[in-house]
Amino acid sequence: MSTGQNDNEIISLVLRGDQQAYATLVSRYQNYVFTLSLRFTKNREDAEEVAQDIFIKAYKALADFKGNSKFSTWLYTIVNNTCITFLRKKRLETHSLDKEGVFEVADSQDSGLRANMVEQKSKVAMVNNAINMLNPDDAEIITLFYKSEQSLEEIAQILGLETNTAKVRLHRARTRLKEKMEKHFSEEVRDIYN
Amino acid sequence: MEANMHNMEERLWSYIDGAVDAAERTVIEKLLQENAEWKAKYHELLEVNSLLQSSELEEPSMRFTKNVMEEIAKTHIAPATRTYINKNIIRGIFIFFITLLVAFLAYGFGQIDWTAKGDTNIPVDLSKVDYSKFFNNTYLNVFMMINVVLGLFLLDRYLANKRKEFQKEA
Numbered sequence: 543m544s545t546g547q548n549d550n551e552i553i554s555l556v557l558r559g560d561q562q563a564y565a566t567l568v569s570r571y572q573n574y575v576f577t578l579s580l581r582f583t584k585n586r587e588d589a590e591e592v593a594q595d596i597f598i599k600a601y602k603a604l605a606d607f608k609g610n611s612k613f614s615t616w617l618y619t620i621v622n623n624t625c626i627t628f629l630r631k632k633r634l635e636t637h638s639l640d641k642e643g644v645f646e647v648a649d650s651q652d653s654g655l656r657a658n659m660v661e662q663k664s665k666v667a668m669v670n671n672a673i674n675m676l677n678p679d680d681a682e683i684i685t686l687f688y689k690s691e692q693s694l695e696e697i698a699q700i701l702g703l704e705t706n707t708a709k710v711r712l713h714r715a716r717t718r719l720k721e722k723m724e725k726h727f728s729e730e731v732r733d734i735y736n
Numbered sequence: 737m738e739a740n741m742h743n744m745e746e747r748l749w750s751y752i753d754g755a756v757d758a759a760e761r762t763v764i765e766k767l768l769q770e771n772a773e774w775k776a777k778y779h780e781l782l783e784v785n786s787l788l789q790s791s792e793l794e795e796p797s798m799r800f801t802k803n804v805m806e807e808i809a810k811t812h813i814a815p816a817t818r819t820y821i822n823k824n825i826i827r828g829i830f831i832f833f834i835t836l837l838v839a840f841l842a843y844g845f846g847q848i849d850w851t852a853k854g855d856t857n858i859p860v861d862l863s864k865v866d867y868s869k870f871f872n873n874t875y876l877n878v879f880m881m882i883n884v885v886l887g888l889f890l891l892d893r894y895l896a897n898k899r900k901e902f903q904k905e906a
Contacts, residue, residue, distance in 0.1 A: 577793045593796060597804045598811065602812075
C-alpha cells in the first residue's frame, strides 16, 4: 500500500501505470480540495462535483507536474482555475467577486448556516460559518493560509499574484472576516474577546 | 484615523504571521508594551488568528474517492506538453529569421560606399540603396508577407505554449 509514501513517490507510481495509487492522493487531499471548492460554490453538491472534476483534471495533467513545487501547490492552482471557471459558468463575472454585492448575496444565502450555528454553538462552527459568509476570494485565501499548509509565496503562486499582493489580500480578508463575526455572531465574539 | 487603524492592523497581522524583519519586530514589541490601544488590538487579532487556526476542513461524501477512481478508470494521463512540442521546429524558425535578417543586413551594408565623402557623417545614402533587385516582383512580396505573418503566428504559439507551461508548472 502506498499510504506512507510521499506525494512524489505516489505520482511516479501513477505515471508508471499504477492507476490505483492515485486513490491515495485523492484521499489525502479530498478534504482540502472539497473545502476550497465549497468556499466558491457555497453548496455541497456543486462542491463535490467541482472537486471530482479537479481530481480528474489533475490526473489527466499529471505528466506535466515536474516536481518543482509541492504537489499540493500545483493541485490548488487547478482548484483555483476550475472554481473560477465554475463561477463564470454560473454567470458570476470574476470582476464582481471583489464587490460588496457578492458578500451580501452570501449573507442572504446564509440563514441555513446561522441555524446550523445555533445548533452547534461552538467556536469552530462560528468560524466556519463566518468564512462561508465571505466572498469566494477571501474565503479561499484564508483557507489556503490556515488550513492548506501553504506559505504566502505558494499562495501567491496559486493565485497568480505577487507575494506582497497576496499578503495584503490576506490581511483584508481577515479584517472582513472579523467584521462578519462581529456583525453576525456578536454574542459569541464578545464571549471570546472577554 | 481609519487609515491609522488600518495600518496598525496590517502591521500587527504581519507581526502575528512572523512576516516582519528584526527592526519592525522591535518597534512593534515596544508599541505593544507602551501603547494600550496597540495592545488591545493585538490581543483581538491574536484571538481571531487562533480561531482561524481552529477552523475545520469540510468532508465530502463517503463515496468521493470511489467516484473519482471510477471516472479515472475511463480516462488516461495526457502526454506531457514537452513531449509534443518539437524543439527542432522552434529552432528552425529561429534560424530562418536570423538568416533572413543577416541576409538583409549584408545586402544593405554591401550597398554602402565606404570611401565616399559627403556632408554628413553617415556613410550611407539611403536614397541610393537598390531594393528593386529584391522587391520588384509581386509574387516575391506576397511570399515575404506570408512568411512574416507565419513567423509572427508561430512566435505567438511558441510564447503561448511557454506561458501555459509556466502556469502549469506553477
